Amino acid sequence: MPIAARADLEALLRVRKLDRTLTTALPQPAIGDERVLATGLAALDGRLGGGVPRGQMSEIVGARSSGRMAVLLSLLAGATRRGEVAAFVDTLDILDPESASACGVDLARLLWVRGEAVSTGVALDAGGGGQVGRTGPLEMRIGVLVDRAIKAFNLVLQAGGFALVALDLAEVPAAVIRRLPFTTWMRLQRIVEGSETACVLLGPAPIARSAGGVTIALARARGAWPRRHGDTELQSRAMSHESRVSAASRVLPAACSNGHRDTEARSRVGPTGYEIEARVIQPRGTRDETPCRIRLVPAETAGGFSAEHAEDAEKALLPPRSLRPLR
Amino acid sequence: MRTMFACLYAPSLPADLVGLAREFSPRVEEHAPGLVTLDVGGLGRIFGDTQAIGEAIERSAAGRRLPVHVAVAATRTAAMLLARARRGLTIVPPGKEAAMLARLPVEALVALPQRQGGTGVGERAVGRSFRVGEPAVGRSFSPAAVETQAPRTQSRKLSSAASATSALIDTLSRWGIRTLGQLAALPPAPLSERLGQEGLAWQRLARGEDPAPLVPDLPEERFEETLELEWPVEGLEPLAFVLGRLCDALSARLERADRGVAVLHVRLQLVTRDVHARSVQLAAPIRDPRVLRTLVLLDLESHPPSAGIDRVTVAVDPAPGRIVQFSLLARALPQPEQMSTLVARLAALMGDAHVGAPRLVDSYRPGAFEMATFVPDERTGFSAQRARRAPRPGKGSGTVARVAESREPFASGSSVSGTNAPDNGHVAPHTGRLPQLTPAPPTVCSATRPSPDGREDISAASASSALNDRPGSETREPRAQSREMSSACSVLNGHGTCAIRRFRIPVPARVTFEDGRPVRVVTDRRGLTGGRVEACAGPWRTSGEWWRVPDARVETRPGSARLLVGWNRDEWDVALGDGAVYRVYRDRDRDRWFIDGIVD
Numbered sequence: 001m002p003i004a005a006r007a008d009l010e011a012l013l014r015v016r017k018l019d020r021t022l023t024t025a026l027p028q029p030a031i032g033d034e035r036v037l038a039t040g041l042a043a044l045d046g047r048l049g050g051g052v053p054r055g056q057m058s059e060i061v062g063a064r065s066s067g068r069m070a071v072l073l074s075l076l077a078g079a080t081r082r083g084e085v086a087a088f089v090d091t092l093d094i095l096d097p098e099s100a101s102a103c104g105v106d107l108a109r110l111l112w113v114r115g116e117a118v119s120t121g122v123a124l125d126a127g128g129g130g131q132v133g134r135t136g137p138l139e140m141r142i143g144v145l146v147d148r149a150i151k152a153f154n155l156v157l158q159a160g161g162f163a164l165v166a167l168d169l170a171e172v173p174a175a176v177i178r179r180l181p182f183t184t185w186m187r188l189q190r191i192v193e194g195s196e197t198a199c200v201l202l203g204p205a206p207i208a209r210s211a212g213g214v215t216i217a218l219a220r221a222r223g224a225w226p227r228r229h230g231d232t233e234l235q236s237r238a239m240s241h242e243s244r245v246s247a248a249s250r251v252l253p254a255a256c257s258n259g260h261r262d263t264e265a266r267s268r269v270g271p272t273g274y275e276i277e278a279r280v281i282q283p284r285g286t287r288d289e290t291p292c293r294i295r296l297v298p299a300e301t302a303g304g305f306s307a308e309h310a311e312d313a314e315k316a317l318l319p320p321r322s323l324r325p326l327r
Numbered sequence: 328m329r330t331m332f333a334c335l336y337a338p339s340l341p342a343d344l345v346g347l348a349r350e351f352s353p354r355v356e357e358h359a360p361g362l363v364t365l366d367v368g369g370l371g372r373i374f375g376d377t378q379a380i381g382e383a384i385e386r387s388a389a390g391r392r393l394p395v396h397v398a399v400a401a402t403r404t405a406a407m408l409l410a411r412a413r414r415g416l417t418i419v420p421p422g423k424e425a426a427m428l429a430r431l432p433v434e435a436l437v438a439l440p441q442r443q444g445g446t447g448v449g450e451r452a453v454g455r456s457f458r459v460g461e462p463a464v465g466r467s468f469s470p471a472a473v474e475t476q477a478p479r480t481q482s483r484k485l486s487s488a489a490s491a492t493s494a495l496i497d498t499l500s501r502w503g504i505r506t507l508g509q510l511a512a513l514p515p516a517p518l519s520e521r522l523g524q525e526g527l528a529w530q531r532l533a534r535g536e537d538p539a540p541l542v543p544d545l546p547e548e549r550f551e552e553t554l555e556l557e558w559p560v561e562g563l564e565p566l567a568f569v570l571g572r573l574c575d576a577l578s579a580r581l582e583r584a585d586r587g588v589a590v591l592h593v594r595l596q597l598v599t600r601d602v603h604a605r606s607v608q609l610a611a612p613i614r615d616p617r618v619l620r621t622l623v624l625l626d627l628e629s630h631p632p633s634a635g636i637d638r639v640t641v642a643v644d645p646a647p648g649r650i651v652q653f654s655l656l657a658r659a660l661p662q663p664e665q666m667s668t669l670v671a672r673l674a675a676l677m678g679d680a681h682v683g684a685p686r687l688v689d690s691y692r693p694g695a696f697e698m699a700t701f702v703p704d705e706r707t708g709f710s711a712q713r714a715r716r717a718p719r720p721g722k723g724s725g726t727v728a729r730v731a732e733s734r735e736p737f738a739s740g741s742s743v744s745g746t747n748a749p750d751n752g753h754v755a756p757h758t759g760r761l762p763q764l765t766p767a768p769p770t771v772c773s774a775t776r777p778s779p780d781g782r783e784d785i786s787a788a789s790a791s792s793a794l795n796d797r798p799g800s801e802t803r804e805p806r807a808q809s810r811e812m813s814s815a816c817s818v819l820n821g822h823g824t825c826a827i828r829r830f831r832i833p834v835p836a837r838v839t840f841e842d843g844r845p846v847r848v849v850t851d852r853r854g855l856t857g858g859r860v861e862a863c864a865g866p867w868r869t870s871g872e873w874w875r876v877p878d879a880r881v882e883t884r885p886g887s888a889r890l891l892v893g894w895n896r897d898e899w900d901v902a903l904g905d906g907a908v909y910r911v912y913r914d915r916d917r918d919r920w921f922i923d924g925i926v927d
Contacts, residue, residue: 041822063905063906063907064906064907064925064927065902065906065907065908065925065926065927066906066927067823069826069827069828069927070823070824070927071823084660085703093681094828094831095685095829096826096828097686097687097696098687098694098827099824099825099826099829100685101687103826104824107684107685107686108684108699109684109703111682111684111701112684112685112698113673113681113682114677114681117830117831117832138853148677152673152676152677155669155672155673155676156669156673159661159665159669160661160665161662161665170828170927171828171854173854220906220908276823295823296824296825297822297824297825298824298825
């Protein structure tokens with residue numbers, strides 16, 4: 001495009017107060033800039049130029065287990081740690097607060113708008129129905145929940161004052177998302193434009209982002225996780241044994257007042273976690289050629305025991321059956 | 328205008344002296360049951376001189392058939408001492424207080440109430456370092472009356488005070504001091520050398536000097552507005568105008584009293600003679616009439632009345648006004664008015680139990696949490712959270728509990744526990760003892776900031792403060808603390824933390840086992856096709872809470888709304904061929920497999 005024509009077009013857009021759609025006119029954020037919200041992941045923040053921009057709609061996309069939730073929780077943790085408040089609109093009620101807390105999110109500063117969990121379409125056991133039978137096909141039900149979640153998202157954005165507002169559409173079928181009118185996203189973009197709020201969509205594939213937003217595309221890198229089953233080793237601890245014995249004698253100690261584990265359940269996704277690859281699509285449409293790799297580690301440290309040792313462990317830990325309490 | 332006080336004393340209890348006093352002046356202070364002082368300084372224009380004022384009070388008391396002693400003096404101390412000592416009406420000319428008191432016995436000071444700004448004789452005897460003018464804590468001042476109601480510690484204090492007072496009177500008696508005049512005539516310096524500040528305070532009282540100004544008792548204002556309608560109102564739109572009118576009036580009264588609304592009560596009398604009552608609890612004291620009206624309307628949208636409305640009553644539980652101190656260094660949080668409205672709108676849209684802040688509970692149940700009211704405080708987040716959770720060494724669990732309770736604005740009703748959704752891990756908070764666990768390594772950071780070279784800059788101060796915050800004995804939420812610490816460690820190392828996306832309704836699955844490990848996971852849920860297991864880790868066996876209800880482990884269908892009390896499961900993390908990592912578990916009691924969530 002000739003330079004003069006481009007300048008004319010940009011001038012016209014500025015007159016119409018649409019200059020925020022000009023990607024060339026967007027200022028380049030820097031690391032440590034107050035206009036961005038850092039993810040707390042150094043490699044990703046380096047690619048993002050400091051973090052996710054405020055006042056823009058960005059998105060985190062990827063397949064399952066690609067680390068979408070980990071990156072989003074890291075964003076939420078950064079916002080709440082700085083003393084700001086954040087909101088998470090959970091379309092299908094899928095957030096695990098324990099994981100959020102393990103990622104560093106200050107839960108007291110997180111407004112959690114829970115949608116509704118949907119059950120399976122066809123239950124495996126005889127006679128199982130679930131709620132789908134009452135409300136129609138699963139997609140229709142999810143569509144209603146998505147509409148409701150977007151309304152809630154709209155309300156939160158309009159209220160303002162949040163550092164980060166995220167909408168989770170990661171488990172929503174693509175067909176349901178496609179049925180949404182495109183004006184939905186434009187309307188949301190207009191609300192968040194110019195505000196101090198960073199708006200983030202979480203989805204399986206790119207959905208919508210504003211001109212100044214970024215798209216973080218994630219994928220799970222092939223790695224060594226998890227280690228093979230035979231590599232695990234039996235671990236137990238004294239507290240488990242004490243809990244069992246005490247429970248059997250109907251004296252509940254403090255250690256098992258609200259539950260106990262037979263063994264120290266620690267390593268969940270391998271001892272060292274796994275790696276994900278992140279590509280960032282910048283506002284100007286440039287895409288990273290080489291993805292940055294981020295290691296996700298389990299919140300708890302290593303441990304576990306194998307199934308062939310389970311029976312031995314039970315024999316070692318459990319008191320005689322006659323002493324076990326009735327269930 | 329000359330200062331003048333009147334004191335009413337009723338030797339025979341009970342008597343409504345406050346009501347009598349309020350007929351003459353709004354500045355009334357009740358020192359003890361049957362002993363009231365009032366400011367009559369401005370009544371000269373109405374009644375005339377002090378004699379006329381005293382007689383007017385006496386006539387009014389006689390009209391009420393109240394046998395009272397009345398004393399009018401320039402100081403409250405003189406008025407109280409003379410009212411207790413003399414029957415009928417006593418008028419003290421200005422400047423003659425000490426002379427009028429001179430013949431009274433020293434024991435008259437003992438009968439003075441402990442209030443008067445904390446200068447009562449008994450109170451002074453309790454705390455020798457008590458400053459003149461420091462306000463008293465309690466409002467019941469007759470030692471005998473307090474003795475019967477007060478806790479044991481207060482009784483001990485009062486008894487020690489009485490013994491100290493009697494010791495002081497014995498001392499004065501040994502000196503030959505019998506009357507207040509003799510006490511007032513003692514030279515102050517030697518008196519102070521022998522009795523300390525206590526003696527000087529007694530001497531000032533003997534001269535009739537007031538140690539503190541009168542603090543009037545304000546009547547408790549009832550914030551309630553009612554409107555009876557000529558025609559029944561049906562629907563929320565016309566009701567909005569009625570509510571707006573009532574809220575405007577209430578808000579104006581609240582503003583005058585510097586009060587905000589803690590709880591808003593709405594009573595709608597219906598044409599069916601039923602009463603539709605709703606209460607809206609606010610996260611912060613608010614008195615904006617538009618916000619109040621919106622909150623009531625949003626609540627009534629969710630819980631509409633069943634018939635037309637005849638009468639509307641709006642009442643509030645007042646709370647002290649909110650004082651906001653903004654910070655130059657931190658971003659301002661949303662206003663409580665905005666937040667209350669937002670939460671009410673979201674609750675109307677999503678359901679009451681589906682909006683709030685998640686809160687972890689001390690349980691090993693997978694995915695356990697509860698919902699709390701979303702009330703962010705102004706303190707910095709992570710450090711504030713740690714301050715709430717981690718007790719410093721040497722502090723007991725009681726201290727921690729008090730700190731945790733004090734940040735809850737309305738602890739009785741603000742927390743929403745339980746939900747109508749069939750959660751698999753949503754439990755009510757338990758009240759039992761908490762487990763003692765070994766704390767995680769104490770490396771914690773409170774803030775991270777990416778440095779220009781892409782590395783994370785972690786302040787040494789925050790790390791050292793985290794070291795200092797390491798609890799010596801964990802008494803509250805040890806699991807939550809260890810989780811925080813592990814997350815902080817991951818931030819230190821510059822990597823992320825795996826998260827679980829948990830299905831609140833576990834998805835039934837079929838798992839094929841070979842050689843003691845899962846090799847295939849199949850489910851009928853659309854979108855979760857399952858497949859061959861490429862790698863796995865596990866099992867992790869957990870169980871618990873089977874003791875809460877012995878026979879609660881009832882058979883339920885998957886997806887049904889019944890919540891199992893106990894759990895007993897073997898968990899596996901499996902990586903399937905599609906690249907996703909699932910957490911599956913076998914319910915050991917029912918011998919069934921479920922997908923619990925996705926590692927993401």
